[in-house]
Amino acid sequence: MNSPAGAQNSNWALVFACWLLACVSTLGSLFFSEVMGYPPCVLCWYQRICMYPLVLILPIGLFPFDRKVVRYAAPLSLLGALIAVFHLLLVAGYIPESIKPCVQGVPCSDVQIEWFGFVTIPLLSGLSFMLITALLLVAHRRSSE
């Protein structure tokens, strides 16, 4: 149904959207730590390790468009999503105290921000990673068809 050029364009747009999400998440996390002064906990740092490289890797795949970019970016976003889910379970109390990985600095179960009563930092992170992963998978599917 789509011409090859049209398909490539819409895949480009998907990866571009992923890049925008990664940028907003990166700047958002820097705003929390550098402007608002909330120290990031250990799990937050692991999520940052997965998020920040996307800001650089994704645009390299955009110029010129390389459909393989999904293969380089998806492991990061998938791992980030897993850590965010773990973090959310920890905050919600589903994961017992004893296997909390963070002992120094800020406890990961601390809730530093709660907008509208349910939006926390790990929730924002998890949504962002999952959305990026989903968009990358759609782009991958379409380009391999």
Place this chain on the structure above:
Amino acid sequence: MKQKHLVIVSAVFLLLAFAAAALLYQNRKSDAAAQAYQRDKSTFVRAHSPVLGNPAAKVDVVEFFDPACETCKEFSPFVKKLMAAHPDKIRLYARYAPFHQGSDQVVKMLEAAKRQGKFWETLDAVFAAQSSWAAHHRPQPELVWNYIGGVGLDIARIRQDMASPEIEKIIQQDLADAKTLNVKATPEFFVNGKPMPSFGYDQLKRLVDEAVAAAY
């Protein structure tokens, strides 16, 4: 080509939005701090806090300091110059934040000197000799005695007062307030409750100038 522009424009837009949000947030926070200060000054200034300047001044500069901190010593003449630039409009409050190992002993000396009405003179002597008793961030409080002879203190009484539990309590109170106010490094200044947006002489001068302009 159009795609390239899209990415560049997005990046510039996001960075500008970040900078604008940061600026807005800083301003809001600073206003909130000033309002909190007007409502309740107790964490900023305690009844025991040494004060310098006109008691009726409308601009309060609260300084958390450590006698062994080099930057505190360097700020000291600068703060006095600011006070001289706005005569009778500024009160300076000293708060203790002895973060260096051993400098709490020096704070005890200062607090004991305060009982003899010679806090600021003693502080000047302590700062003047700082490089001799606190070289390389390793304070040696026992050396300070060699440098405060010229102030005219009753040294025997200082030694006696230093052991008093009230003085220990004052230090603990100041350290607790420093923690509440998120003071992590010295010197930290609050001008009518507002912290410096970033550290530096000019930032402090601007805060003081603004506060004086607003109050007078």
